[in-house]
Amino acid sequence: MxxxxxxxxxxxxxAAGLYIARYRRRVRIVHxxxxxxxxxxxxxxxxxxxxxxxxADLIARMTDHAMRYGAEIAEGKVVEIARRDDEGGFRAILEGGAIIDARGLxxxxxxxxxxxxxxxxxxxxAVRSGVLRYCPICDGFEHSDERIAVLGSDLHGAAEAMFLRQYSSDVTLIPKWQVALTDAQRSELAASGVDVLEGRVMRLDATKDAMLVAIEGEAAPRRFDTLYPAFGSTPRSELAAMLGPWTDPNGCIPFSAFSDGLLPGVYAAGDVLEGLDQISVATGQGAMAATRLHNWLREQEGHVMADQK
Ligand SMILES: Cc1cc2nc3c(=O)[nH]c(=O)nc-3n(C[C@H](O)[C@H](O)[C@H](O)COP(=O)(O)OP(=O)(O)OC[C@H]3O[C@@H](n4cnc5c(N)ncnc54)[C@H](O)[C@@H]3O)c2cc1C
Incomplete structure (x- = not known):
């Protein structure tokens, strides 16, 4: 094990793998x-x-860094995870049937x-050239003073358009189907100078340097320097759900899972937690999860001062 x-x-x-390896533990990363x-x-x-x-370069560097200190990294999809009630620890089953037993997860x-x-x-x-974007916090800055469109009909889309208003005075909110905003929300957007279109989108065409958006009832497509679809994301929390009812109605794992754990010996880190989906946040949470798990293992091993627990 x-x-x-x-x-x-x-x-x-x-980041978690690097820390665990540097705690001189046997760690395997499966992805x-x-x-x-x-x-x-x-x-x-x-x-x-x-x-x-x-x-991709950052991931290559981080992979090399963790491996240099002894982390084992293997490609595979984990399809099942469970506690090993009799022997302790956890068992993961990969697609194809391979089994990994570990004391902590x-x-x-x-x-x-x-x-x-x-x-x-x-x-x-389109993502590589920047005409299609998914993360205003990550790259809104790069579109300062450009023509920006946000695709999304609801409060989530409106909030994203409002956020991008910091970067440009030319922000347009476009409904995918139809606008689902209250009059008060429309007024807030108007007061901030965000243009709200009414017609639904008929076509989205990415060119080398622009996104062309054809709107129902309009003769010619509108041209934007970049488009942010505000469709959100879906947490990959199915493995956490196999261990217990940890996820919220949106499928997110609680924020405290990197610091307090989900259950003894199980921590989580990164985007799958509720909170800010960012690289620096993910690495920080990885370091914290690794350290807490290492301390939990030390406790099992009797290597913790009793007064420190
Ligand atoms: C287009 C784009 C641009 C972005 N730009 C920035 C930016 O400029 N700055 C920034 O800070 N953030 C940016 N982000 C966000 C950033 O990519 C994420 O916050 C970061 O990757 C989160 O790290 P993570 O380790 O939590 O998840 P991920 O990097 O998504 O890694 C998840 C890992 O889990 C593995 N996995 C999941 N389920 C299984 C399973 N069942 N079995 C095996 N493996 C599994 C996957 O293979 C993967 O290795 C951007 C995101 C996108 C989409």
Whole structure:
């Protein structure tokens, strides 16, 4: 049995793996190759990288860093997780049937971004060139003073448009189907200078340097420098749910799961928790989850001062 199994090799899982390895424990990180960080064209808000870093490069560096200190990293999808009641610890089953037994667990499984469907243009290329964006906190700055569109008909879309107003005076909220805002919400947007369109979207076409949005009843498509679909994300919390009723109605794991744990020996970190979905947050939570889990294991081993518990 290994000391720690970490599910996820994004910033949260890799930071946790580095810490656990440097606590001189046997740790295995299993991931299915779908870290959202791999999508990041170039992040400019990761502290220490003022010229930005490409998400895939950051993951490669973090992978190398954790492996240098002994973390084992393997690709695979964990499909089942359970407590081993008799022997203690936890058992993970991977697609294909492989089994991993571990004394402790860290779930760093992230979220799935709810994507926009393009009628033409390649989705990945549009994200890479920046005409399609999913995270205003991450890259709103890069679109300062540009023509920005937010796709979303509800309060979530309105809030995202309002957030982007900090970066540009030219922000337009476009409903996917129909506007679902109260008069008061419309007034707030109008007072902040956010334009709200009424007609639904007929086509979304990504070009090399713009997003073209065809609106019902309008003769020509509108051109925006970038478009933010405000469709939210879906937490990948199914493994946590197998261990107990930990998730909220939105599928998020509670924020305290990186510090207090979910149950003895189980911690979680990163986007899968409620809170701010950011690389620096994920790495911090990974470090904290790893340290708390290490201390919990030390307690089992009798290596903690009784008065410190
Ligand atoms: C387009 C885009 C741009 C972004 N730009 C920025 C930015 O500039 N700055 C910033 O701070 N943040 C940015 N983000 C957000 C950032 O990518 C995330 O906050 C970060 O990746 C979260 O790290 P994480 O480790 O929690 O999750 P992830 O990086 O998503 O990693 C989740 C891991 O879990 C694994 N996994 C999940 N379920 C299973 C399973 N059952 N079995 C095996 N493996 C599993 C996946 O393979 C993956 O390795 C951006 C996101 C997107 C989509």
């Amino acid at each position: 290994i000391d720690v199994l970490i599910v996820g090799a994004g910033p949260a899982g890799l 299915d190759g779908s870290s959202r960080a791999l999508w990041v064209p170039r992040s400019r808000n990761v502290p220490g990288f003022p010229d930005g870093i490409i998400g 860290i779930l760093a499984t992230g979220v799935d971004t709810n994507l926009a469907q393009l009628d033409s243009g390649d989705h990945g290329a």
